[in-house]
Amino acid sequence: MEMNSPPPCPNTVTIRRNPPRRARPSTYSAAPLSQPPSSKTSSAIRSFPIHDILSINIPDKPEISESAVEHSDSEKLKVFLRIRPIVTQQKVGGSSKIAAQKNVWPQNPKKKDASKTAKVGGKKKNETCLKLNDSHSVTLCPPQSLIDARRTKSEVYEGFSHVFCDESSQSEVYEKMMNPLVVDFLKGQSGMLAAMGPSGSGKTHTVFGSTRQPGMVSLALRQIFLQKESCRSEFSRTFYLSMFEIYSERGKGEKIMDLSQEGGDLYMQQSNIKGLKEVVIHDVQEAESLIASGMLKRSTAMTNSNIQSSRSQCIINIRCDLDNLDEDHSCTAILTIVDLAGAEREKRTGNQGARLLESNFINNTSMVFGLCLRSLLEHQKNPKKPLLKHYQNSLLTKYLRDYLEGKKRMSLILTAKPGVEDYQDTSYLLRQASPFMNIKFESIEEQPLGNKRRTQTLPKAELAKRMKLSSYEVSMNDEVKGDIPHQPHKEELVLEPDKEVETDGSSFQFPVNINIKVNKSKLIKECIPDPAKKAREYHILSNFSRALWKVLKEYKNKLEASENKADVLRHNLIAEIERGAALENELNLMKASCTCGKVFTAEENDKTNSNAQVSSHSIKVERIKKTDIVSTHSFSFRSVCTELSFSCDGDSSDNYQDTSAVEVASTSLNVPNSEEWSSKKNNAPCEYVVFDKEDLMELGDTEFGSDSTAYDTLESGVSDSELLLHEYEFPFLTKGDQRKHEEEESNAPDLSSDLSDSECFQKQNILEDTVTLDHEKDIDEVKLKSSDLEKFEEQCKENVDISSPNVVLDKQEFKELSERGTNVEITG
Numbered sequence: 001m002e003m004n005s006p007p008p009c010p011n012t013v014t015i016r017r018n019p020p021r022r023a024r025p026s027t028y029s030a031a032p033l034s035q036p037p038s039s040k041t042s043s044a045i046r047s048f049p050i051h052d053i054l055s056i057n058i059p060d061k062p063e064i065s066e067s068a069v070e071h072s073d074s075e076k077l078k079v080f081l082r083i084r085p086i087v088t089q090q091k092v093g094g095s096s097k098i099a100a101q102k103n104v105w106p107q108n109p110k111k112k113d114a115s116k117t118a119k120v121g122g123k124k125k126n127e128t129c130l131k132l133n134d135s136h137s138v139t140l141c142p143p144q145s146l147i148d149a150r151r152t153k154s155e156v157y158e159g160f161s162h163v164f165c166d167e168s169s170q171s172e173v174y175e176k177m178m179n180p181l182v183v184d185f186l187k188g189q190s191g192m193l194a195a196m197g198p199s200g201s202g203k204t205h206t207v208f209g210s211t212r213q214p215g216m217v218s219l220a221l222r223q224i225f226l227q228k229e230s231c232r233s234e235f236s237r238t239f240y241l242s243m244f245e246i247y248s249e250r251g252k253g254e255k256i257m258d259l260s261q262e263g264g265d266l267y268m269q270q271s272n273i274k275g276l277k278e279v280v281i282h283d284v285q286e287a288e289s290l291i292a293s294g295m296l297k298r299s300t301a302m303t304n305s306n307i308q309s310s311r312s313q314c315i316i317n318i319r320c321d322l323d324n325l326d327e328d329h330s331c332t333a334i335l336t337i338v339d340l341a342g343a344e345r346e347k348r349t350g351n352q353g354a355r356l357l358e359s360n361f362i363n364n365t366s367m368v369f370g371l372c373l374r375s376l377l378e379h380q381k382n383p384k385k386p387l388l389k390h391y392q393n394s395l396l397t398k399y400l401r402d403y404l405e406g407k408k409r410m411s412l413i414l415t416a417k418p419g420v421e422d423y424q425d426t427s428y429l430l431r432q433a434s435p436f437m438n439i440k441f442e443s444i445e446e447q448p449l450g451n452k453r454r455t456q457t458l459p460k461a462e463l464a465k466r467m468k469l470s471s472y473e474v475s476m477n478d479e480v481k482g483d484i485p486h487q488p489h490k491e492e493l494v495l496e497p498d499k500e501v502e503t504d505g506s507s508f509q510f511p512v513n514i515n516i517k518v519n520k521s522k523l524i525k526e527c528i529p530d531p532a533k534k535a536r537e538y539h540i541l542s543n544f545s546r547a548l549w550k551v552l553k554e555y556k557n558k559l560e561a562s563e564n565k566a567d568v569l570r571h572n573l574i575a576e577i578e579r580g581a582a583l584e585n586e587l588n589l590m591k592a593s594c595t596c597g598k599v600f601t602a603e604e605n606d607k608t609n610s611n612a613q614v615s616s617h618s619i620k621v622e623r624i625k626k627t628d629i630v631s632t633h634s635f636s637f638r639s640v641c642t643e644l645s646f647s648c649d650g651d652s653s654d655n656y657q658d659t660s661a662v663e664v665a666s667t668s669l670n671v672p673n674s675e676e677w678s679s680k681k682n683n684a685p686c687e688y689v690v691f692d693k694e695d696l697m698e699l700g701d702t703e704f705g706s707d708s709t710a711y712d713t714l715e716s717g718v719s720d721s722e723l724l725l726h727e728y729e730f731p732f733l734t735k736g737d738q739r740k741h742e743e744e745e746s747n748a749p750d751l752s753s754d755l756s757d758s759e760c761f762q763k764q765n766i767l768e769d770t771v772t773l774d775h776e777k778d779i780d781e782v783k784l785k786s787s788d789l790e791k792f793e794e795q796c797k798e799n800v801d802i803s804s805p806n807v808v809l810d811k812q813e814f815k816e817l818s819e820r821g822t823n824v825e826i827t828g
C-alpha cells in the first residue's frame, strides 16, 4: 500500500466544504455478500464411498449361538468345591490318638467343656459347618459359640462349577472336573488344575489319591492312554511327564527339586525351570510308577492337622506332542496339575521350629497365589486398575504366571474340611477363593500350529528331530527349463513363470522365473481364512469405515464453513484497504489545500507562482436564493476569466452589476494580475476565503451599492453560506496538461471582450477556479456595507436576524474586527 505517492489526478475534482459524510460501512455490510467461490479444498476432497459403505448390511446385534454361550461360560475360571468327609480320629504312629484333641482350635474352656459334655453323654455328634445347598452352592454355618457371641452368621457361597459332597468319589470328581481339561488337552489345549485348601482338607488325596482311590493324575493318565490306544487317527501323540516341587528348607529361601528318579535341584529362569527332566511315558503303569516314586521324594511331614502333610508345592506336567502325520502339522499341549501345600495356622498345627518355618513359606506362597488371582479379578473388573505383579513374589507363581494372568485356562478345586472346628479355615478359604469364579479368560494364548514350545530338558537329538522345516518346496530358476513339460500333480499348484496371475481383477507378472510347487490342500487351508473370522473382520471394518466417514464429513463441513468465513474476511479487508487509500488521498488533498490562517509571504507567493503554471482563474461568487440562482454575473481581467457573480435580493435585472462595475470590483479585490491570483489560489484553503480588513474595506469602497443599493452588497453569510472552490486541473497539472494548458491559454481568445458572461464561464470551465458564496435569501446574516461604514451599519440594523443560529456580526462587532486590523476569517 503506497500511501506517499499521490493517486493520479482525476479530470475534475470537486471539494466541498463540509462534504457530506457517507456512512462508513460496517465490516461485514460493506463486503459484498456475493457467494464466495467454492472452496478448493472441499472440492479437492473426493467423495467418500458412503453408499458403498452404508449399503453394507450390518446386523444390530451379532448372532450368538448356543454353543457360543456355552463357550463364553467355559471362558470363566471354573471353581469346584470338594468337601472332605469328617475324620474324627487319626492314627499317628500306629497308636490311636485323637490328633484333633491336640492343639485343636478353638481352645477355649467352653469348647472343652462342651466336648467333655458330649463325651460324657456318650454320643459324639459330627457337627459340620458346611451344608450343601445344591450342586453349586453351600452354606457356611459358624459354630454355636460364635453365633451366641453374635460375632458372625451363616453365609451362602454359590456359583461353584460343582460342589462335591463328602461322599463324592474320585471318579465323580474326575468326570465333572478333570475330564473336560483332559479332553481339551488331548485336542492340543493346555490347561491347569490347582488344588487349594487348608492343611488336611484332601488336596493331595484329590490330586494323587491312593491305590484304592486313584486321584486326578492317575485317572487323567488312564484316560490319556486309553484314548491313545482306541483312537487310531492320523495324529501321532507323544506324552512326557515331569514332576517337581518347590519347597523351603528351614525357611532359607525357595528351592526346586526334580521329583523324577534321577532328578536333583533345579533353578528357574524367566518362568522356565532349567534342568527339569521330562520322561517319555508310553503307558499308564509307567506313568504311575513315576508318579509314585516322585511322591516318595516329595517333602512331607506329620503335623497335628495331617499325618502326612505336604511341605511343598508339587507340580506335575503331562506334555503332549501332537503330530499330524498327513499334513505335517504339530502342536504341543501341557496339562499341569498343582497340589499346593495347605495353609496352616500355627495354633492349629502346633508347628514349631523347622515346621513353623515351612509353615510360613507355605502360607506365604498360598497368599501370593491368591493375591495374583485377586489382582487379575480386580483388573478385569476395572481395567484402570493395573495387573499387579504379585507373581514375582514366589517361584510357584512365577512358574504359573501365564495361568495367573489369565492367558491360559485353569480350574481350581477348593478342598474344605466341614467340621465345626474347621470353620475358620473353611471360612477363610471360601472368602478368599470363591470370588475367583468371576475371573474370565479373555486373552487366551492359543498356541499356533507348528510352533512347538520345547524345554531345554529335551535331548538335542530329540529337539532336532522335532524341528520341522517349512513345508513349502520352492525352487527358483533363473531360466525356464521347458524341455520337459511338467505335469502338475492334482495336489500341486504350479505357477508357471512369465505368466500373468489373476488376483481379484488385478494381475501381476513374476519378475523372475519362479517355479513354485505348493501343496494345494495346504495352500487352500492356510490361504482361505476362516469364514467366521472373515465375517468378524468384515463387520469390524464396516463399523470402522462408518465411524471414519462420519468424522471426515464433520471435518469437511467445518472446513467449508471456515473457508467461507475466510473469503468474507478477505473481501472485507480488500474493501477496507481501498477505502483507507481513498481516505488517505482525500486527507492528503485536504492537507495540501489547508492554509488555515496562513498568511502568504512574498517568497511563498513567488514560489507558488513559479510552481503553478495555471494562469487562468475564474472566481464565481454566487448568492443563491432558496429557489434558484437569480443571476450570474461574470467578470474577467486581462486574459483570465475570473467570474465573480452574486445573486441579488431583488428580482430586477437592473440590479445586475455590469461588467465594468465588476471590473472595478476586481480591482478593488486587489487581484492585480492573474499570476498573483493564481498563486494565492494555489495555496489558498479550499474551505476558507480570507478577507482581511482591507479587502472588506475595499469591497465596501466599491460602488456596488451605488446603482443597486442593497443588492450590491457583497454578502458573506457565514455558517450557511457555501463557499465552493472548483478547481479544474489545478493544482494537479501534469506536464502534458501544463503544455496543453499553455497552448490553450495562448490560443485563448479574449473572453472579456468576445464572449458573453455565460459563454465565458462555460468555455473557461476547465481552466477556472470558481469560488462560490452561496447564501439563502431568508437567512442573510451578515451584510457588509460597501460604500461606507455608516451605511453598512444602518443596513445591518435593518437586516440582521438575531434569531438565526448563524454568526451575526453587528455593527459593533464588525467595528471591533475592523479596529483589530487583523485578518477576519469567515469560517464555518
Ligand SMILES: Nc1ncnc2c1ncn2[C@@H]1O[C@H](COP(=O)(O)OP(=O)(O)OP(=O)(O)O)[C@@H](O)[C@H]1O
Pocket (backbone or CB within 6 Å): 083, 084, 085, 087, 166, 197, 198, 199, 200, 201, 202, 203, 204, 205, 206, 306, 308, 309, 310, 311, 340, 341, 342, 343, 415
Ligand atoms: N475325600 C476324602 N475321602 C476320604 N479320605 C479323605 C478325603 N480327603 C482327604 N482324605 C484323607 O484326609 C487325610 C488328609 O488328606 P490330604 O493329605 O489329602 O490333605 P491335604 O490337603 O493334602 O493336606 P496337606 O496340605 O497338609 O498336605 C488323608 O489321610 C486323606 O486320605
